[in-house]
Amino acid sequence: MRVVKYIFFTLIGLIITAILLVGVFLLSSKLWGTIVLILGLIGLFTAFIFALVNFIKSQSKLYNWNGLIKLSLKSLYLIITGTLLVVLWIFNFAIIDEYGEFTPLDKMNVVLGKTDINEKAIQQLIKDYPELKSQNITFKYPPNSEDQVHEMISKMGDIEQLELEIFGYQIPKTKNIEVIILPNYEEYIQARTSAGEREGGSYTRMDNRAIIYEQPKDVNGEEPSLSGILSHEYGHYLMDMFLVDKGIKFDDVPTWYHEGVSEYIGNQVGEELKSAGNISPDLTVVNLQSSQDWKNATKQSESDVYYFAGKAIEYVLGSVDDSIILSDIVLNIKEFGTFDESFKQLTGIDPKTLNIESINSWEKDLDVAYKLWHEDDFKKAEENYKKILKKHPREPLAWHQYALLLVKQKRWEEALIARRKIISIEPENPYSYMDLSYLLTVIDSQEAVNSAEKALEIVKKDNIEDWGFSQKWLDDVSHYHELKNEKKYTEAYQFISQSEQLSNFPEIIGALSQIKN
Template sequence: MTGSVFLIITSAALSFLIIMLFSINMIIMTKFGKSMTFQDKIELFSVPLAADNYRSPNYEKIKQYKETEKILNMTVYHQKEESELLPIIESSLTEAKRINDRLFEKNEDREINLILHNSKEDLKTYTSLVDTLGYYDDTNAVIGIAVKDYKRILTRWDAAYAYFHSTIMHEYTHYRLQTYIKANNLYVYRIPLWFHEGVSEYVGMKGLTYPYYSFEQVPLKKLASHEQWETYRTGAYDIYAQSYFAINYLVEQYGEDIIPKIIRYTAQANDFNQGFKKATGLSVNELDALYMESKRRPLD
């Protein structure tokens, strides 16, 4: 969505490391009975501006005049009228933590500020991120979530609730995934972007279904860096769906333990391609030929 795009900003002039929530083309939300159209994607979940346009937010200004609530390791900053969302946030964070505890070793949780923005426009005002529902700023330990259609979120059934819930799940997973990568003495950028996005979407899409539809596939090796991601993020491509399909295929073939195993073997070899090959028996190029083909097969 934006739901989230994971951006690793490598320029020395930019200290703002941020993860934006993922983009999805056509989602059939089986729990909520809704479908996203291509126009929905353009309006809600298109990828924000290039990294050169980001500015580091003034988080103290954003948090000013907001109330706080402690949920797990998160201090949630919210407007008084948004307090009804707190049980939903707690439920989403609890589910995200349960899944991530299963995927990764339990760790001493870092203190995170979770800031609610009262709209996409408010989020854009402070961060310059365009048409984005969420982000994770690892440097400043901040998750930001845009509240869209507050009353519909409260139904716990409407598509707006699905987006809100999935955004929280996705951004929390970026936090835990990066924590695990660093715990294995790896720089975060040593793990390619498609893997970050795919894992976060795998968790964020729990209970939802990506259908297969026709789009032009990009070799995963060309989706490793932010610069490469920006090259393919528009037009006939859906690199977010690709990332999800790739991780989901690996889990279907090897089980969920393949996710941390790839990271551990990458740390041992100090090389993602070698670690991936050792963990899966496949090269990334071979994975390219398998995961999308599995989506083209007719259902039994």
């Protein structure tokens, strides 16, 4: 009867120990997993020595069968526990070495082979797909989509520039990324079984794979560019590689930040202006810490969380005017204790108050400044614009209005600085170059021509239908420049003053009438 009791308690002890060890390794990094292994093996060896010494001391007869059974069961427990320790350590080390730091749930999914990616379906869908390799990316795509793939590859320079601006260096790409392009949403949901209705793509850390599909629709029914979607998913990949390189756990960074940085990258590269879907005014970034929070906000409040997270990142950059702050916040998590505290200390923004109303508050301030300007209270208007631009130095609309105010006052050099600032924020916006060209007719006609040429180049590259407007201005400003070079100043002024494009800038036309050289 005693033997049965000993065996029963040994089995119970093994089960409890196994559960505890699995829990410990799910929460452990490489370092802490190794520490647990070493301490565990030392503890088990020490326990075995004590058990052996106690057995020897308790021998009153040549054979103490009761003590021998106890020692045998204790030894069995220690051997199984030690083996389990080593096996779990190997699994934990191998998973982290292969995929980087994972959440406990991700580790369990790897061990159990459970993900929302249907690998069998993917391989069937892409079995006849060609491959194209570019640096650290392998594209797999339908044969008729090669032009789109080359277009995406052409955008990689822009992504690399953003990588430098955000992270401060070229992140080591210790793992290559595979990009699969599918022809439609129907095939996409075969590959990714849990896909949402408006999900345009996905990135999985376990296999460093992005899956996107052609002609996606966002929450407003608009069709974002494939380059923008790929850039978003590549943003996840960059953040993943950054965290691996710096030894930071993935779940130390909240979901809204992962998505927000990726959305910011996608918006910058995709270039299309996105309109917001519904966003609950009560939603703050602290309500979007985990992936489950993210899903709940989408379902319960039907909030456009991607737009919200992207705007939150823009708000941070506008408040601090330093894109590398995005990586600094992550790097300083250990110093400040939590992500939220690091975010608050480095940006001066309390994440508990960061909602859509606070993000868009500058728009009301801009309305006030604009009203003051049109009431001819230039002094107060300028004070308001400067306050807005100090807090939001990356808002092109605020710079545009401020530049117009300076033009109204014929403060040409200051207006030129403002126009160049807009170009630095929106380097691919043709209309920013057009506005700059108008202003430059007063200051430098050759540079005005160069700026007009750049505007037309972007318009044609982006296939904007109304490119004739830009062409007409280039023709006008080029002829104006030629007449000036020929010292035909009166004729030059008479010609350019008739230009349709300058009709909305009487101050510029007035200044041109004074030009004598």
